Amino acid sequence: MTNISNTAPLKEQSIATDVNGAKVTEQDYIELYEQNYELIKKNSAKALNLIREKGFENFKEFGFPTPKLESYKYTDIREPLKVDYGLNFKRLNFPINTSEVFKCDVPGVSTHLYFVVNDTLLAADNKRNKPLPEGVIITSLSEASEKHPELVEKYIGKLSENQKDEMVYFNHAFAQDGFFIYVPKNVQIDGPIQIINVLRADVDFMLNSHNLVIIEEGAKAQVLVCDHTRDDVRFFSNRVTEVFVKENATYEHYKMENVSTKTTDVTSLLIDQEQNSNVLGNLLTLHNGITRNNVEIDLDGENCETYLCGIVLSDQNQATDNHTSIIHNQPNSHSTALFKYILDEESKGGFTGRLYVAKDAQKSLAYQTNKNILMKRTAKMRTKPQLEIYADDVKCSHGATIGQLDENALFYLRQRGISEKEAKTLLMYAFAADVLEHINISALKDRMKILIEKRLRGELTRHEGCMLC
Amino acid sequence: MLQIKNLHASVNGKEILKGVNLTVNKGEVHAIMGPNGSGKSTLASVITGNPAFEITKGEILFEGKSINDLAPEERAAEGIFLSFQYPIEIPGVSMVNFMRASINDLRKSRGEEPISASEFLKLMRKKKELIEMDSQLTNRSVNEGFSGGEKKKNEIFQMAMLDPKLAILDETDSGLDIDAIRVVANGVNKLKTPDNASILITHYQRLLDYIIPDFVHVLSDGKIVKTGDKELALELEEKGYDWLKG
Ligand SMILES: Nc1ncnc2c1ncn2[C@@H]1O[C@H](COP(=O)(O)OP(=O)(O)OP(=O)(O)O)[C@@H](O)[C@H]1O
Numbered sequence: 001m002t003n004i005s006n007t008a009p010l011k012e013q014s015i016a017t018d019v020n021g022a023k024v025t026e027q028d029y030i031e032l033y034e035q036n037y038e039l040i041k042k043n044s045a046k047a048l049n050l051i052r053e054k055g056f057e058n059f060k061e062f063g064f065p066t067p068k069l070e071s072y073k074y075t076d077i078r079e080p081l082k083v084d085y086g087l088n089f090k091r092l093n094f095p096i097n098t099s100e101v102f103k104c105d106v107p108g109v110s111t112h113l114y115f116v117v118n119d120t121l122l123a124a125d126n127k128r129n130k131p132l133p134e135g136v137i138i139t140s141l142s143e144a145s146e147k148h149p150e151l152v153e154k155y156i157g158k159l160s161e162n163q164k165d166e167m168v169y170f171n172h173a174f175a176q177d178g179f180f181i182y183v184p185k186n187v188q189i190d191g192p193i194q195i196i197n198v199l200r201a202d203v204d205f206m207l208n209s210h211n212l213v214i215i216e217e218g219a220k221a222q223v224l225v226c227d228h229t230r231d232d233v234r235f236f237s238n239r240v241t242e243v244f245v246k247e248n249a250t251y252e253h254y255k256m257e258n259v260s261t262k263t264t265d266v267t268s269l270l271i272d273q274e275q276n277s278n279v280l281g282n283l284l285t286l287h288n289g290i291t292r293n294n295v296e297i298d299l300d301g302e303n304c305e306t307y308l309c310g311i312v313l314s315d316q317n318q319a320t321d322n323h324t325s326i327i328h329n330q331p332n333s334h335s336t337a338l339f340k341y342i343l344d345e346e347s348k349g350g351f352t353g354r355l356y357v358a359k360d361a362q363k364s365l366a367y368q369t370n371k372n373i374l375m376k377r378t379a380k381m382r383t384k385p386q387l388e389i390y391a392d393d394v395k396c397s398h399g400a401t402i403g404q405l406d407e408n409a410l411f412y413l414r415q416r417g418i419s420e421k422e423a424k425t426l427l428m429y430a431f432a433a434d435v436l437e438h439i440n441i442s443a444l445k446d447r448m449k450i451l452i453e454k455r456l457r458g459e460l461t462r463h464e465g466c467m468l469c
Numbered sequence: 470m471l472q473i474k475n476l477h478a479s480v481n482g483k484e485i486l487k488g489v490n491l492t493v494n495k496g497e498v499h500a501i502m503g504p505n506g507s508g509k510s511t512l513a514s515v516i517t518g519n520p521a522f523e524i525t526k527g528e529i530l531f532e533g534k535s536i537n538d539l540a541p542e543e544r545a546a547e548g549i550f551l552s553f554q555y556p557i558e559i560p561g562v563s564m565v566n567f568m569r570a571s572i573n574d575l576r577k578s579r580g581e582e583p584i585s586a587s588e589f590l591k592l593m594r595k596k597k598e599l600i601e602m603d604s605q606l607t608n609r610s611v612n613e614g615f616s617g618g619e620k621k622k623n624e625i626f627q628m629a630m631l632d633p634k635l636a637i638l639d640e641t642d643s644g645l646d647i648d649a650i651r652v653v654a655n656g657v658n659k660l661k662t663p664d665n666a667s668i669l670i671t672h673y674q675r676l677l678d679y680i681i682p683d684f685v686h687v688l689s690d691g692k693i694v695k696t697g698d699k700e701l702a703l704e705l706e707e708k709g710y711d712w713l714k715g
């Protein structure tokens with residue numbers, strides 16, 4: 001079974017276990033947990049220990065998810081879960097040269113830039129970053145647990161503990177740290193907070209992290225999370241992010257993924273909205289291995305606005321499943337979900353659009369669209385709306401299409417002398433364009449346009465992926 | 470310039486063109502008329518290489534060379550342009566990007582450098598003026614939400630931008646108001662040189678008052694059944710097509 005860095009450096013240990021080559025099972029993780037319980041706790045953000053045991057009990061009971069479960073129908077992570085990963089319970093520091101990532105910087109995107117190496121938030125470069133407004137906290141969850149225990153304990157697990165999700169249980173059992181963002185009442189942060197997640201390890205590596213974001217009444221923040229891999233090993237990343245958006249607050253969350261095909265990424269983004277709040281979520285999957293985005297947005301107040309969208313561009317054997325739930329618990333809120341996939345070669349896409357409108361959530365407006373283009377017959381898309389509407393005075397719509405590029409449009413462009421390849425690129429780009437319009441950070445939008453065009457032309461390199469950051 | 474010899478073509482296994490012969494020389498204007506469904510648009514599609522249509526027999530020569538096997542973009546590069554009967558809306562592709570991609574790919578095929586930004590803007594402005602096109606239209610996505618007439622004008626604008634050797638105008642006059650027909654016709658006339666040629670597909674003699682054709686052909690059931698001069702168009706206006714059938 002895979003081992004952990006409780007004694008020797010990770011590298012040596014994992015080489016030994018690689019030789020062993022046994023397939024890892026749930027039982028191995030149960031034992032791993034039991035053997036290392038004290039170590040895990042000791043090196044963990046204190047607040048995460050509050051939810052750990054229950055998470056572990058649930059994991060013991062439910063195990064890992066398989067596609068047999070309705071909620072994991074489109075996500076098959078059985079194979080990557082059998083890999084012999086190293087886990088860094090001791091939280092050894094992994095060396096990283098941030099200037100290596102820095103040199104790709106695009107000025108103007110990031111005014112508040114942070115690096116997270118695996119689950120460890122590095123100290124901010126205060127020479128480079130613009131000062132944060134008074135009262136804003138951006139730090140590691142462990143530091144926040146020490147310095148602001150009342151705040152962290154009030155919120156930690158409040159959303160994730162309600163999730164009936166095997167990977168969230170697992171995360172609760174094993175996560176030790178993550179980032180913490182707090183924006184006080186009426187503070188509006190100027191420019192995005194950019195979090196660059198770098199997966200970094202010399203051996204196949206698993207990472208569980210738990211992030212917490214609190215946007216107080218009337219506050220405003222934009223968070224851009226970029227996922228990158230730095231090493232050519234197999235990664236399994238399982239992250240939970242809980243976001244609390246209070247009355248009249250505005251929150252935008254962008255997830256830009258550009259990771260190696262050897263990566264499995266399970267992300268749970270859980271957002272709670274209070275009344276009159278405004279949330280935009282945009283999930284941009286540019287390059288990946290297997291990705292499971294589990295997004296749940298609870299509208300727990302009246303007059304909320306929610307826009308959840310995403311783009312998936314994939315080829316080879318990449319697989320991406322966006323599993324979304326928007327839950328209208330109160331009247332008069334308005335939500336939109338818009339997801340677009342362009343799938344080439346043998347890649348797979350999955351989309352679930354769950355929409356729940358509670359009995360009292362009258363005058364809800366909810367729109368859901370999922371459009372997909374298959375460039376080749378070998379690519380596969382599965383899509384499913386899941387509407388549960390208990391209120392009678394609501395307007396809800398959903399629609400999904402799976403098709404090819406419009407032949408007539410293709411001919412029209414080619415008749416004007418545009419090469420077939422260029423014409424296809426133009427049409428794919430056009431197809432994705434309306435999701436790009438929902439990027440309210442203009443430097444990011446411009447950058448995304450270029451990256452997407454390059455991706456569609458097959459010219460996106462890993463190095464360029466971090467040019468955003 | 471263009472020689473079509475015994476052209477047979479089908480779509481989805483159904484034969485539409487059943488032996489078309491047509492020769493168009495430099496400097497000429499040909500009109501093609503004929504009943505609905507007789508194959509006029511099909512002919513235009515086949516000349517321009519629409520992959521939905523299959524040539525089952527015959528040959529299309531352009532400047533002496535067979536173009537049967539050329540891709541649509543290669544035919545465009547040879548200088549063949551089609552003003553579509555039903556221009557396609559392409560949401561998300563801006564007119565500006567579309568025209569720039571078009572001009573640059575055409576230039577590339579001739580071994581020329583891409584057009585500079587300022588030269589491109591100048592060209593756009595000049596051609597918009599020529600066909601009196603609303604300046605706002607080029608700020609939008611290709612044909613998206615354009616009115617019927619605006620779409621047709623946009624086709625002529627593109628023709629002006631690309632300066633083809635052979636322009637095929639498929640019912641460009643349909644849906645245009647009287648002023649717009651005059652403007653479009655003026656545009657076509659201004660673009661006319663002794664070295665280029667055009668084929669006008671139309672149902673209405675009126676367009677031919679503005680653009681005087683050298684030949685008028687009648688296409689019926691996939692064949693050209695009659696050829697004459699501009700007087701033939703007047704005759705057709707009066708008598709319809711029935712007298713030509715059978
Ligand atoms: N993609 C297609 N599939 C099946 N039949 C087609 C297709 N395209 C054209 N046809 C048929 O071919 C015939 C000729 O059509 P075409 O559009 O060439 O006629 P047309 O002469 O241009 O008519 P109109 O004057 O109405 O524009 C028609 O019967 C039409 O239904």
Ligand SMILES: [Mg+2]
Binds near residue numbers: 509511554639
């Ligand atoms: Mg027609």
